[in-house]
Amino acid sequence: MASSDLSTILPRVVIVSRRCVRKNKFVDFVGEYHLDLIIRYGAVPVIVPRVAGVHLLLESFEPIHGVLLCEGEDIDPSHYSSDPADVLSPSELDEIRLTHSSDATTDSSKDSIELRLSRLCLSRGIPFLGICRGSQILNIACGGTLYCDVGKQLRHFVEHVDYGNYDGHRHEVEVVEGTPLSEWFGEKEIMVNSYHHQGVKRLAERFRVMALAKDGLVEGFYDPEVFDVEKGKFLMGLQFHPERMRKNGSDEFDYPGCPRAYQEFVKAVIAYQKKVNGDINPKVGSSSPKLDQEMEEKRKVIVRSFSIAKDLYDVRHDLPISKQSDLEAGAEFLESNTALSLQQEKRLKQMGATVRNSTSYLQMLKKKQERETMARNIMSKMSVVQLSELLSFYNMMGVVCTEVLERKIAFDQLKNTPGDSFYY
Incomplete structure (x- = not known):
């Protein structure tokens, strides 16, 4: 696989x-759940x-095929x-900072x-x-406004954050029929989590509401004129x-609709990438469909390789050795694709998405299994x-090994202590 082709296979989400x-x-x-679903x-x-x-x-992060904004401070x-009615008193601001100490700061950068x-x-x-803060950023970019604090300005009867039950907290929202959210979740009312004290006040005109909390706060919105997953619009x-x-x-x-939001987003990202690549590198003649199909097949192979590697590192240790060849495409991608920075590559590895050293890992597992089988065969005849x-012998060796190991560790710690002299 040519290195020059690799940057056009998997789309990039900033x-x-x-x-x-x-x-x-x-x-x-960045929260790892986001990265996991994107990959x-x-x-x-x-x-x-x-x-x-x-x-x-x-511009240095180009090409950009999709943007996911999520989490952050106020x-x-x-x-x-610019509305004076939105300005809270100093005492109210102090109370908000005390109540929401982890979020009630701003970050201009x-x-x-x-x-x-x-x-x-x-x-x-x-x-x-846009997720949480990301949805608020999107609304602002399109001319909408926010509540500085939902509790102070909306006089709500819905708790939108519970620091004592952070991940477990849920509140009810009504899903608007005929919207993507309604299609993905398939229910009129769902229980959602909540981690915020700001929220949409005036929704930008271009957007349509998809979900509302019981206090009237907008929990989901989209632009129906810019929503066509197959055409790369999202x-x-x-x-x-x-x-x-x-x-x-x-x-x-x-709910099944939870990962569906990311699945549909990435579908749109892939479609957008194909559209952009077609505009920048127009193919001529009868070879165009073939090239596009080949590129799509390569993309699927690499995604499969990442998926196998993730299973291997995360939970499954019984992966057949026959799967080893499936990992090579992902390894080659990570070796050759200069689009990934070291920091990004490290993040992928932490998630179990890297496949660079999967071959040696499989070999180690195979050798361990062979040794265990051999030992069992020998012991069955004893x-x-x-x-x-x-x-009894191995118990004694374990005790001796522990004692020697403790002495060596203690000695190394003393040796590395500054200001002391040692004579050997």
Whole structure:
């Protein structure tokens, strides 16, 4: 597979990281559920770091075939409000900061990056999915406004966040018939999670409501004029987090519609990529359909390779050796595709999506299985006395090994202690 072809096989979905403080240092992160679903359905997540000035360098992340914005702190009111009625008193702001200490700050760099990305999507028709804060960014980019605090301004009777039961909290929303959300979930009312204190106040005119909370807060919206998955059109915001709506202690989703949102988004991203590649690299003659078909087959092979690798690393250790050849396409993609940064590649590996060292891993498993089989065969021929002596011997070796290991560790720690001298 030629390296020059690889960047056109899997579409690229840009996601902006969120900054937090860990061990007195700033750390950027993106929730892994988002990355997992993007990869599962056939695209590559490209993480844009939340760093000052990145909004001026977005061209360096091209090609961009889709944008997923999710999670983060409050959006600065200066981006959406000039109404004096939206201004809260200093005492109210202090109360909000105390109640929502993890979210009630603003991040001007993240605001700038995400608003510019949103407007880029609007100008080019790039598929866009906004989750939680991402839906609010989309509404602002299209001329809508937000409540600075739902509790203070909406006087709601619905709890939109419960810090004592963070992932388990749910509240009811009404799904509007005839919308994509209605098709995906197939129910008139669903119970959704909630992690926010801001929300849509005035929905931008271009959007149609897909879901409403019992207090009237918009929980989902889309632009029907820019929604055709097969043609690469997708413009949607969801206030809730479908990727985190999972049964307690399980990865099973509350509703089939939860992963469907990501599946349909990636379908639109793939269609958009094909459309853009066709515009940039128009094929002539009868070879065009063949080339497109070959590229699609290569994409499916790579996605399958990622899926097998994920199973291998996550939970399944009984993968047949015959699957080894299926991993090679993904390994070659990661070896050759310079579109992936080291940080992005590391993230893929942490998810179990990398396949670079899957071959050696399978060989190790095979050797371990062969040794275990051989040991069982030998021991099955031994007498009870011999087995008892063998067990006693290995118990004794375990005790000796533990004692020697503890001494060596203690010695190494002393040796590496600054300011001390050792004589051997």
